[in-house]
Amino acid sequence: MSEELTQIAANMVAPGKGLLAADESTGTLEKRFKKLGIECTEASRLAYREMLFTAPDLEKYISGVILFDETIRQRASDGTPIPELLARKGIIPGIKVDKGLVDLPFFPGERFTQGLDGLSARLDEYREMGARFTKWRAVIAIGEGIPTSQCLRANADALARYAGLCQVHGLVPIVEPEVLMDGSHDIKTCRWATEAALHEVFDALTRYRISFKEMILKPNMVVSGTDCSNQAPPDEVAEMTLACLRRTVPVAVPGIAFLSGGQSDVTATANLNAINVKAKTLKTPWTLTFSFSRALQAAPMSIWRGQAENKAAAQQALVRRARCNGAAALGQYDPGMEEA
Template identity: 30%
Template sequence: MPGVTSPLATLLTPERCLLLLDPVVAAAGPALGAGLSRWVSGVVVPPAALAGFPGDGPLPGVRMDTGTAALPLGRGATVSEGLDGLSRRLDALAEHGARFAYWRAVLDAERYSGAAVHANTHALARFAGACQEADLPALLDLRVGTTTHGIAVHEALVTNALEKLDAELTRAGVAPANLILVTGLVRHGTPAEVAERTVRALGAAPRTAGIALAVDAAGRTNLRAVAERAARYLDSSATLTFCVDDPGLAEQALA
């Protein structure tokens, strides 16, 4: 994989996935990481868990957003926060062993608006730029929550969100070679419909070194169809992998 850093290449190792742990589970840190290497390439852990993380386990990374706040005049929409002091925090965590950084933004499909999309994609782009300056791979997690309006509406919202993220990254001048996009499956359809619409929506995604599809227990039955279709139609410059939030799903996602 020419032009990418060693940690990024490790994160995109074939037949492994990324693991976004609940903070309580992740507090196990070193003990947990040692047993995950077969299925997991990178684990997002709290900063305190970086100390003593096993060198022969998955790469440890840290979540840098600090949660969400209400978006002013957003009618219930939220924006992920944590940009204050971000560069300083990235440098400090890299010194303590972080090998990549992660930022999550979730858009409420029922409160979807141009303002909410702009606020969250702009924050993601600023985060990506700070990671580039810190020489840390950046995981950009942008998801659209489920909707009651069906699969066509969900596909349209996911496509729009990815288009806006692409525009913000381009505007910020962020290089794609150090980025992994994390996003969810398009929802509310058969496995074949989910696969077709997810891959179609990913056609609007920004150029990145890799795409990690976030998978939960409900979505894992769609994985093979999505992976097979993605392998045929996605830009071959981006490596496709998966992202789970439960260690038990790691093996299932790759089986």
């Protein structure tokens, strides 16, 4: 199993490819649909995601798709199970396995991810359905007096226990400790919090004997807070992000797939490109790519709007964004590609 997981992890971060995170919960997708006047039903959610997954040439830039529990159980309009539909295109099916966030008792403003209970049985079921990798998201907020060491440790421990269960059950875990952009903090504060979180995560992964070569790290980029008056440019984002990663992430990890974390689609692409340009000069040991949700889906969703006649244009918008991010993952993105 070890060789298989190592190969899957390597394929997930193949050069010039990244991951499409399509694992939004029903509630989250309903909020996004509502803003665009799209009715949110099981049928409309399936139609939307099938539109994404069947986009022509998507497999040239997307190595894997993270699915939601509802989606992995659905069939496409031709009767093909969604995981099989993806696999036929050469795209690896994955699945979100955490059960969402709850408040961390006695630590105001901090949260903890639940879902370890019953996880072993769910992993076997998902693998039988065709999933080959998983995702678990921990959330770290920045604010007055936070993050606390207790919050960092609690989430790191859960991530490590999740990762161990996944590897035992034949699935590659994506380990996602997200330091949120929310707030007025500057980029230096984000770097401090991100570095602290990653130190705790890899300490826990080591204690739980996780195989680094059989996992993918999905961190935030080191960026300024959303409400910060001094937004760091891509070059500074690249410098801070790589400095943080070089101090915390073991060489054995095959790839780092950044989340977009609320950045606009073009900003996320520009920052990813700057990171890879600088990474070449530093000769970093990992593949540095993307695992985006809104930064890939915002444009196609706004074009699609639940209308079948908009499908082709929405798919073109998705593939354009995927192509731009694929280029950024190689440090070859040019803003002129946005209009190509």
